[in-house]
Amino acid sequence: MLKEVLWWLNIREGGVYLDCTVGAGGHSRAILDEMRGKVRIIGIDRDEEGLKIASQELKEYKEQTTLIKANFKELAQILKEENVDLVNGIIYDLGLSSMQLDSQTRGFSFRWTAPLDMRMDSSQALTAAHLVGELSQKELEDIFFELGEERWARRIAEFIVEERRQNPIKTTSNLLEVMRRAVPAKFRRGRRTHFATRVFQALRIKVNEELENLRVSLSYSFDLLQKEGRVCVISYHSLEDRIVKQKFNEAKEEKLNILTKKVIRPSKKEVRINPRARSARLRVAERI
Ligand SMILES: C[S@@+](CC[C@H](N)C(=O)[O-])C[C@H]1O[C@@H](n2cnc3c(N)ncnc32)[C@H](O)[C@@H]1O
Incomplete structure (x- = not known):
């Protein structure tokens, strides 16, 4: 504009x-x-x-x-x-x-495998990996719901917490894979907006306040x-x-x-x- x-x-x-x-x-x-x-x-x-x-x-x-x-x-x-x-x-x-959006290394986009970083200011300590790895299920659900208006917020948060008990979620691909399991197939395919868009956006907004x-x-x-x-x-x-x-x-x-x-x-x-x-x-x- x-x-x-x-x-x-x-x-x-x-x-x-x-x-x-x-x-x-x-x-x-x-x-x-x-x-x-x-x-x-x-x-x-x-x-x-x-x-x-x-x-x-x-x-x-x-x-x-x-x-x-x-x-x-x-x-x-x-x-x-x-x-x-x-x-x-x-x-x-x-x-x-x-x-930032097209960077293949900064983790803003699910189009590439990269560390779950998402910091605009690379000198900041907090990254998206910290949020995904450390917040409670309820806190994650609230972020996805409030900042991403994600209808599967609860299920995605539940699957994240389940997954991280066994495997740390460190990369964009790790998160995408968990989401693929959490979001029902019908809601993943043929949508105008990719099913991971809202969760990635919510995490980014939170990381950067x-x-x-x-x-x-x-x-x-x-x-x-x-x-x-x-x-x-x-x-x-x-x-x-x-x-x-x-x-x-x-x-x-x-x-x-x-x-x-x-x-x-x-x-x-x-x-x-x-x-x-x-x-x-x-x-x-x-x-x-
Ligand atoms: C849409 S881009 C701006 C593009 C710019 N108008 C141009 O013509 O190239 C948004 C920019 O705002 C920066 N940004 C977002 N939040 C900020 C903040 N709180 N303080 C300083 N910069 C911020 C981002 O790092 C990003 O570079």
């Missing part, structure tokens, strides 16, 4: 923009191109590998760009350290980058915007979108004007070109 973000952000020459999820630098690059470099970008990401790609992507705008490895829940502290009081716009493009980080970060973000500065949030999961909507509503009238009365979805054309965009939802608000 790059075009939409560029339009809604209402970029101004000389402005300072905080890209909370810089990833491979696509959004930041588009802002810099649009303004022919006459803006400053502060780009944050938890993922060191992503930041390396972003620094390549943005190398011709080195002077205007500051890239920082950090969790966006610390955005107030980050701006303070950069001696920036207020910014003209903040972007969140949540979820995983294509680089994605919902909590978003809640904390948004709570601080509105006070870091200049008057008429805008915050654009692209989410890919209904629970994320619910948090965005709720945080916007809490700040409505006192701090924010909500500009997107209805959530904005990607165009059919974008979804055709990039099917991963199909669940994207954009909300935008402006500082009063």
Whole structure:
């Protein structure tokens, strides 16, 4: 939803923009191109590998760009350290980058055998293998149900706990195999969404504390915007979108004007070109 973000952000020459999820630098690059470099970008990401790609992507705008490895829940502290009081716009493009999703070694996807890792920040101690290996059956069930809306949550948790008594579940393939046994055949075949998608997504959200980080970060973000500065949030999961909507509503009238009365979805054309965009939802608000 790059075009939409560029339009809604209402970029101004000389402005300072905080890209909370810089990833491979696509959004930041588009802002810099649009303004022919006459803006400053502060780009944050938890993922060191992503930041390396972003620094390549943005190398011709080195002077205007500051890239920082950090969790966006610390955005107030980050701006303070950069001696920036207020910014003209903040972007969140949540979820995983294509680089993360397509990595054959980081365990985000069940398409490859890899350690059950799923950390965006590789210096973090907790991995998905810890959750699968150590949480109680009830805790696993709750994660699969609440964060993945998985209808077989209870059975999958039961099978995991049974399996790990004999064999540790250490890889994506180990987990996939347990799920294959837990989910009835009828619900595994011919579905639009692969039967492991929701459980993998739930574990990833939990490992990276994605919902909590978003809640904390948004709570601080509105006070870091200049008057008429805008915050654009692209989410890919209904629970994320619910948090965005709720945080916007809490700040409505006192701090924010909500500009997107209805959530904005990607165009059919974008979804055709990039099917991963199909669940994207954009909300935008402006500082009063
Ligand atoms: C969908 S990608 C962003 C893609 C980016 N907009 C681009 O154009 O290349 C999401 C990125 O957000 C990062 N991320 C997710 N949660 C984060 C957090 N709490 N703090 C910092 N970065 C985070 C991920 O590591 C990932 O690189």
